[in-house]
Amino acid sequence: MAENKQVLIGENLFDMSEGKPSLIVTHCKSCGTYFFPKSFTCHNPECVGKDVETTNLSRQGKVENYSVMNYPPPTPFVTQEPYEPIVCAAVEFPEGITIIGMMEGVTAEQVKIGMDVEVTVGTIYTKKTGDEVIAWKFKAV
Amino acid sequence: MKDVAIIGVGLHPWGKFPDKPWTAMAKDAIEEAMKDAGVSWKDIGFIVSGSQLWGGRKGIYSGTYTEEVMGNRGIPVVNVNNACATGGTMLTVAAMAVASGAAEMVLAVSSDKSAKGFFPALPVYHEEPVPSDDTLRWNLGLPNPVYWALEMRKRMAKFGDTEEHLAKVKVMLSKHGKLNPKARYQREFSVEEVLASAMVTDPLRLYEICATSDGAGAAILCSKEKAKQFTTKPIEIIASALGSPLYGDPTARIPVVSINPKPGVPVISESWVAAHRAYDEAGVGPDDIDFVELPDNSAWHVLQYFETMDFCKEGEACACLDRGDMAIGGRIPVCPSGGFSSFGEATMAQGFAQLYEMVLQLRGVCGDRQVQGAKVGMSEVYGAAGNNAAVILKK
């Protein structure tokens, strides 16, 4: 049997070049706003310059709020049996942007508002073909 | 611009109708509306239709196919899709057609087959170099209720709203819905029963999230002047306003994976915009509203919209709920129809379940669930991606 492949949830989302994963964002040099996923323009209606660059976001943030998915999400997500509840969180970063993603390594009882987390990259689900789908995740620090 | 009135409404019952085509459901709703108005198919000069997500090409051009079912007469057709805010959007477009003089008599109709549980991802044929929010969120396993749960969690931390409050919202809505013969769920729930239902996406439980249903609704609009030929009780549209988000909205809006909150921007800003635009357009304020059909997709929505629509101050919705303000007989009854909680959401058509109830309430024909002395009613629909519409009707 062939080795399971790892497939990214999408291109241009995270950078592993410094050993640890960072989210790739667009930074608007004109108004200071950050956007994720990265964008070809700044979306601030007050911004005139819209001079954007691609950069990496800070690797740590705080849980702003969270939910626990006790039911298997619908397609294209593929759930394994038995289904393990998914903890998802909205995480505030120092740059003033909040990003939603799955938590890893915490249970429904452990996740808390204000928890310090770091960006990781890991499997979010495994396709029927055995390929593992990889995305950004958050882990308590 | 002409003043616009509704002279007829129709509503197919809501539920699961696997053997009935959506076109047949639309036909039933149209025939009820035409009978209610006292007009025939040959009187209709313009069609606005809710464009569906789930019916393929035929669903996208729903109005075009509906005209074919009723009999092609070369009628102008506009197919509209603003997600679950489509109903209110259709009404706005239909009212514009009458107000501008572009059409004398307009049929607005929406029929939808949504009864399949969690809404799934739609196919994307041309993905962008950076995947869209929608592609990302479905792959991350984030169906719509997760977004509502995230917002509810924030309210709990900020205002002290509790799980019991969420259950009490469902109980209140079920008391209204059990009195509505067109509702799918016509029974009263208890707080204990709701709290015992499965936790779907913490802190929202099964009975606190609306089901998904098949449903259809129709309305016939003409000028207030022309309406005199058909009825002594025309219902006037005094506002039909659309909204979209403000930059810096702090809400985790379906289907985003990131938020850029800015100080002073309201939660669900698209809904705040539409509601306030509607008040401005109608020249009325929240104190003038006798009842509200708000989009109760979940119990969170009820608490949030009661504040967003200015029926109370921020953070006070639970106190209003506890006082009975939202019940029929209370200060501002919420969803006297029973809401989506009792109907289930049929995405493109749900604005017309609200509209049907508003017209009946303003005619004073709602029997046991009648809001006594109702003269002005308001509704708002909530759509994914920041789609929104608010409507104010007056008798």
Ligand SMILES: [Zn+2]
């Ligand atoms: Zn900018």
